[in-house]
Amino acid sequence: MPLPADFWDDGEYALTYVSGPPSDPLIASVEAELGYRLPASYVALMRTHNGGLPRRPCCPAPTPTTWAEDHIEVHGIMGIGRDLRYSLAGAGGSHFWMEEWGYPAIGVYFADCPSAGHDMIAFDYRSCGSGxxxxxxHVDQERDYRITVLAPDFATFVESLRPERDYDEEL
Known part of the structure; x- marks a missing residue:
């Protein structure tokens, strides 16, 4: 999955999401803790840049959300690990959103949105099983945890991300 050279925002705040490359034993232990095999395209991306804030944060959505009529915005993508708050198995990781916020147990919550917890992005394993x-x-807490499919897989999701200017109505 080739990425544009400027895919990641490496500013100071972005580093709250970024860990070093995950080892095979760490990946296996996080997958065991979460109960799901992580998508190969996600693991490959995390081996090159383990979490962070995408510079192109907007993803088209097929239906309106509480964020916008035609898209969602990704704030940060969690890396594979447990040491940082914003990592898959960290204090603010996938289990936190289900246990503390009541998000449905459909898989792994891997990205947050700028709404401070009122919508999240997840890997949805309901149709494919844990492996x-x-x-x-997209799971929209403000709309009774409504689930909207954004992409058939992680690689397609990443390829669909667009800059905010694509949705700026004032331009």
């Missing part, structure tokens, strides 16, 4: 290739979905 399959999950869809990427």
């Amino acid at each position: 399959g290739e999950p869809q990427v979905v």
Whole structure:
């Protein structure tokens, strides 16, 4: 999955999401803790840049969300690990959103949105099982945890990300 050279924002705040490259034993232990095999395309990306803030944060959405009529915005993508708050198995990771916020147990919550917890992005394993290739979905807490499919897989999700200017109505 080739990425543009400027895919990641490496500013100071972005580093709250970024860990060193995950080792095979760490990946295996996080997958065991979460109960799901992580998508190969996600693992490959995390081996090159383990979490962070994408410079192109907007993803088209097929239906309106509480964020916008035609898209969602990704704030940060969690890396594979447990040491940082914003990592998959960290204090603010996938289990936190299900246990503390009541998000549905559909898979792994891997990205947050700028709404401070009122919507999240997840790997949805309901159709493929815990070892399959999950869809990427948006879960909207403000709309009774409505689940909207954004992409059939992680690689397609990343390829669909667009700059904010694509949705700026004032331009």
